[in-house]
Amino acid sequence: MAIDTAAAVVDVLHAGEIPLVIGGDCTVTMGVVAGFHDAGQPCALLYFDGGPDLYTPGRTEYGNLDAMGLAHMLSVAGSDAQLTSIWGDAPLLRSDEVVVYGDVIPEDPQDLENIVATQLQLQRVPATRIHQGVAVAARAALTAIEQAGPRFLVHFDVDVLAHMHMPLANMPNPDREPWGLTVEEVIDSLRIFAASDRFAGIVLTEVNPGNAPDQEVLVRYVKMITSGLDRARAAS
Numbered sequence: 623m624a625i626d627t628a629a630a631v632v633d634v635l636h637a638g639e640i641p642l643v644i645g646g647d648c649t650v651t652m653g654v655v656a657g658f659h660d661a662g663q664p665c666a667l668l669y670f671d672g673g674p675d676l677y678t679p680g681r682t683e684y685g686n687l688d689a690m691g692l693a694h695m696l697s698v699a700g701s702d703a704q705l706t707s708i709w710g711d712a713p714l715l716r717s718d719e720v721v722v723y724g725d726v727i728p729e730d731p732q733d734l735e736n737i738v739a740t741q742l743q744l745q746r747v748p749a750t751r752i753h754q755g756v757a758v759a760a761r762a763a764l765t766a767i768e769q770a771g772p773r774f775l776v777h778f779d780v781d782v783l784a785h786m787h788m789p790l791a792n793m794p795n796p797d798r799e800p801w802g803l804t805v806e807e808v809i810d811s812l813r814i815f816a817a818s819d820r821f822a823g824i825v826l827t828e829v830n831p832g833n834a835p836d837q838e839v840l841v842r843y844v845k846m847i848t849s850g851l852d853r854a855r856a857a858s
């Protein structure tokens with residue numbers, strides 16, 4: 623699937639358009655980043671997600687690859703070599719080409735993702751910082767990602783929202799502190815990112831319509847994304 627996704631992204635980029643990729647779990651982003659490389663337009667990655675997906679096989683309770691996507695793009699030690707070698711020996715991304723935005727991983731020195739993120743010196747703008755002021759937080763993330771490369775891709779996992787606000791994620795974060803984002807915080811953030819000259823595409827992940835309590839939630843999701851991608855409204 624990742625290889626097919628990469629080929630489709632190459633076609634979109636060669637047509638001079640901005641890819642909108644609808645996943646899928648978070649591993650779909652591997653194929654999208656690879657597509658930018660294959661098209662000769664390597665991208666930095668703004669990882670807008672409730673967790674940084676830094677687990678490797680054998681290190682999560684559930685074993686879901688969904689929680690391992692960024693680890694495999696960075697070729698973190700313990701990654702599955704079948705996945706990290708699809709596009710050659712070099713990692714798809716270096717850690718200085720990534721900014722993690724909106725995560726709710728605990729600042730616990732025992733937390734595995736916290737340990738890996740610290741070791742990699744990943745730049746992070748966690749949800750707690752966004753709650754203090756979304757515009758300031760989003761502009762800080764934007765500055766960092768604009769410095770990370772000539773263009774950036776946004777990976778957007780619906781689990782960055784508190785599940786009670788948008789109950790669609792395949793692997794929801796629990797509804798307890800630290801809380802995920804609100805719909806308004808997502809819209810304000812996306813507008814700031816999408817207005818950048820360096821915004822080069824977006825991947826939407828984890829939306830499982832089977833989880834939706836009613837159709838209205840899906841309508842709210844689509845309105846949130848389209849409103850967030852309204853580049854003309856970023857200054858408002």
Ligand SMILES: [Mn+2]
Pocket residue numbers: 648671672673675688689779781
């Ligand atoms: Mn994710």
